[in-house]
Amino acid sequence: MDKKLKETILNPILKGNPITVLVLGICSALAVTVQLKGALVMALSVTLVTGLSSFVCSLLRNTIPTRVRIIVQLVVVAMMVILVDQILKSGEATYAIDKQLSVYIGLIITNCIVMGRIEAFALGNKPIPSLLDGLANGVGYGLILIIVAFFRELLGSGTLFGIQILPAGYIPNNLVILPPFALILLGCIIWVHRALDKDLQED
Amino acid sequence: MNTNSNVYTVVYTTVIVVIAAAVLAFVAGKLGPSQDANAKAETLRQMMSAAGIKPTEELYSTKNAGILQLYADNIEEAYTIGLDGTRNGELSATKDNIQLVDKLKPQNKAIKAGGDVTLPVYVFKGGISVIPVYGAGLWGPVWGYIAFQPDRRTIAGAYFDHESETPGLGAKIKDEAWFREKFSGKTVAFGSAPLFNLAKNAEAAGATNAVDAITGATMTSKGLNEALNVWFKAYESHLVSAVAPAEEEQTTNAEEEE
Numbered sequence: 001m002d003k004k005l006k007e008t009i010l011n012p013i014l015k016g017n018p019i020t021v022l023v024l025g026i027c028s029a030l031a032v033t034v035q036l037k038g039a040l041v042m043a044l045s046v047t048l049v050t051g052l053s054s055f056v057c058s059l060l061r062n063t064i065p066t067r068v069r070i071i072v073q074l075v076v077v078a079m080m081v082i083l084v085d086q087i088l089k090s091g092e093a094t095y096a097i098d099k100q101l102s103v104y105i106g107l108i109i110t111n112c113i114v115m116g117r118i119e120a121f122a123l124g125n126k127p128i129p130s131l132l133d134g135l136a137n138g139v140g141y142g143l144i145l146i147i148v149a150f151f152r153e154l155l156g157s158g159t160l161f162g163i164q165i166l167p168a169g170y171i172p173n174n175l176v177i178l179p180p181f182a183l184i185l186l187g188c189i190i191w192v193h194r195a196l197d198k199d200l201q202e203d
Numbered sequence: 204m205n206t207n208s209n210v211y212t213v214v215y216t217t218v219i220v221v222i223a224a225a226v227l228a229f230v231a232g233k234l235g236p237s238q239d240a241n242a243k244a245e246t247l248r249q250m251m252s253a254a255g256i257k258p259t260e261e262l263y264s265t266k267n268a269g270i271l272q273l274y275a276d277n278i279e280e281a282y283t284i285g286l287d288g289t290r291n292g293e294l295s296a297t298k299d300n301i302q303l304v305d306k307l308k309p310q311n312k313a314i315k316a317g318g319d320v321t322l323p324v325y326v327f328k329g330g331i332s333v334i335p336v337y338g339a340g341l342w343g344p345v346w347g348y349i350a351f352q353p354d355r356r357t358i359a360g361a362y363f364d365h366e367s368e369t370p371g372l373g374a375k376i377k378d379e380a381w382f383r384e385k386f387s388g389k390t391v392a393f394g395s396a397p398l399f400n401l402a403k404n405a406e407a408a409g410a411t412n413a414v415d416a417i418t419g420a421t422m423t424s425k426g427l428n429e430a431l432n433v434w435f436k437a438y439e440s441h442l443v444s445a446v447a448p449a450e451e452e453q454t455t456n457a458e459e460e461e
Contacts, residue, residue, distance in 0.1 A: 034370045034371070062206075063206060063215065064206070064215070065206050065207055065211060065212040065215055065216075066206070066207060067207060067212060068212055068215075068216055071216065072215075072216065072219055075216075075219055075220055075223050076219075076223070078223070079223040079226060079227060082227055083226075083227070083230060086227075086230055086231060086234050086238070087230075087234065089234070089238045089241065090234035090237040090238045090241065091237075091241075092237075092241060092266065092267055095238075095241040095242075095245065096245075096263075099245075102343075102366060102367050103367065156371065172371075174371050174372075174419075177370050177371030178369070178370075178371060178372075
């Protein structure tokens with residue numbers, strides 16, 4: 001049991017990473033990685049939403065009528081996303097970040113990772129493992145987001161978390177700020193990930 | 204129990220949706236006041252940044268309560284006007300009554316349709332008047348606050364914001380201090396056309412009502428230019444007539460003679 005739990009938590013972060021291996025949630029990975037702060041809040045939000053949605057759906061798993069299960073899941077996920085959005089909007093410190101992330105918080109609803117984990121894991125497992133699976137997938141997603149945001153903010157603005165890192169003479173690279181560069185960066189991360197992990201290589 | 208019967212399905216989904224709605228309604232009710240306070244403080248920060256009450260960074264590092272206090276300390280009067288330039292409402296000079304961004308969208312429509320509007324004017328101590336502008340950028344709305352000197356045609360400062368312009372391009376209207384600083388000292392050419400010109404190489408001609416557009420952000424610049432011109436036009440009769448206090452009228456005349 002312990003080993004299985006460990007597997008549940010570690011797999012989504014490494015071998016089964018939702019972005020680099022399952023290639024889910026790419027859209028938001030391109031959109032919200034211009035600044036580290038935004039990426040961090042997005043990562044936390046997605047982690048909370050996947051974790052809690054998986055938990056609730058797992059609690060309900062034996063009662064959900066199979067014909068309408070996607071709709072029921074959608075209601076749960078949407079509720080969680082709106083909750084996260086409302087909470088971010090109400091905090092004095094998080095308000096500005098919520099404004100910066102604008103529609104992307106709301107669009108967590110459409111993030112394939114959330115529904116994907118509910119369908120693939122939560123509907124067949126007990127609530128606690130489902131919660132952990134959801135959280136771990138959020139962390140796996142967030143980890144990639146933060147790596148991408150690190151390079152994009154550093155090279156695109158010369159800052160990290162809004163603090164000037166590169167010397168003042170550095171001319172920010174505009175390409176890095178635009179979404180296509182995130183795709184290039186993501187490609188590089190997938191490349192490195194596959195090069196390091198022989199199991200992921202297809203011939 | 205048969206979880207696949209029609210009755211069960213209908214009852215189940217209904218109950219789930221009602222529970223979700225109840226939870227959300229409860230949370231929205233609980234968090235509503237603090238969200239409104241955040242939105243209000245944000246608008247006040249932008250207005251006071253334009254008016255030059257404090258440097259922008261300082262305003263953004265000040266807490267909501269401090270912002271409300273700062274506004275209460277610096278505002279002289281706030282009122283609304285119609286398209287003919289006459290006052291049609293008072294915004295009490297307290298923190299409780301300002302027009303937030305969501306009020307600007309319907310007003311923008313009404314201005315274009317020539318309908319009834321209640322356009323806000325915020326007069327800060329020292330005779331600095333702040334007015335909003337609102338329009339469509341590339342991906343979503345763009346808006347801003349323009350502060351006028353007591354002569355009501357020289358721009359004292361500006362602050363722009365947007366909902367979802369492209370980072371690194373259109374988003375520069377908010378992110379780059381040099382862009383908003385360009386507006387300080389410019390004048391609005393009331394009585395002629397265009398009132399203001401935000402366009403490529405506009406500054407080269409030497410006009411005092413021109414600011415260069417942002418490279419690579421053509422649509423955002425165009426949208427902002429339209430927002431400026433539409434809203435300046437709407438405020439024209441009010442700002443030109445330089446209402447109420449006699450001293451302000453004198454200042455206007457003096458400036459014109461120069």
